[in-house]
Every structure is written in C-alpha cells, then in structure tokens.
Amino acid sequence: MSVMSAVLVGLAMGLVFGTALEKSRVFEPGMILGQMQMRNFIMLKIFLTAVATGLVVLAVLNGFGLTNLHPKVTLFGADIIGGLVLGTGITLAGACPGTVLAQLGAGYRDAWVTLAGGLAGATTFIYLEPTLKPLLLSGGPGKLTLDGLLGMPFWAPALGLTVLLVAGLVLLERWRPWRDDLGADCDGML
DSSP: OOHHHHHHHHHHHHHHHHHHHHHHTTTSHHHHHHHHTTSOOHHHHHHHHHHHHHHHHHHHHHHTTSOOOOOOOBOHHHHHHHHHHHHHHHHHHTOOTTHHHHHHHHTOTTHHHHHHHHHHHHHHHHHHHHHHHHHHSOSOOBSOOHHHHHTOOTHHHHHHHHHHHHHHHHHHHHHSOHHHHHOTTOOSOO
C-alpha cells in the first residue's frame, strides 16, 4: 500500500469513527463518567460494536491475504499499570485521548486543560521511560494471541469472537436499551 493510499484509508476511517463518536455522543464527559460509574452502557455498546466490526474486517483482509497482522508483545506490567493510569485519568477528566479532540471541536473549553494534561503526561513518560523500563517492559509471555494459542488461522477465532460479541451486545441492549440510557430527551439521531 502506498503512503497516499494509507493516508486516504486513515482519513476515511477517521471520518467514520468521528461521525460515530459525535452521533453517539460518547465524547461527552457525562457519558464517559456514566460508563465508568456503570450508570449507562452506551459507550460500552459503541466500543464493542467497533471491536466486532474491526474483527470482521481484519478476518476478511487476513483470510484473503491482503494484510499481515503484527501483534505487540504482551507485557503484564505495562498493560496493567498503563490501563489503571489511563482509566483513572479518563474517569477524572471525563475524556480519553480520542474524545478530547471531539470535545475541543464541540466547544468544551475545559477540554484544553485535559489535552494539556495528556501532553504533559506523555512528555513526563518520555523522560521517565528509562527508569520505568525494567518495571514495565518485563515479565510478559511474548506475543500472545488467541489464534496462536488455538493453533488456528486468525479469521476463525476472530469470527467466533465476533459472534460472541454480537450475542453479548444483543443481551446488553435487552437489559439496558439505549433509549433508557439516553433518557426521554433523546432526539433519535443514533
């Protein structure tokens, strides 16, 4: 794939993701905090739908040999500590690295503080990485993938997991319909 093709594909994917993010209102701080407090599940439904869609696309592309997958090494320290730090930051700020840009575009003035904090955190990590490397970048089993564990081609467990995700989404929607999570004032734009 040429650089220009990759840029165009990236722009198209960003447009689809940004539109879905805006239409679902998942970028709003109240929506993010509601998910973190387990009060509404719109954010979880949107992200699980994105994972299921991504799995189908990757399964098709990989199954036809149009792409090669290069999973990163599993590092338990980095994954657990990084996940806890990121989750805490998302909960405190009411934004994540992707949604803060949508918040800026929607005119949330406090999103500038969140963006500055994220950039300061990333800069701090760059300077602390040599010190943290022994703690974070050790203790993992290497490249850990479901298809590798099962000894199957990627597309088979990917499509199987997609079926499980869709079933889970159907059950989640029956338990907590999106209209109930958004409330009576929802305009139906979803």
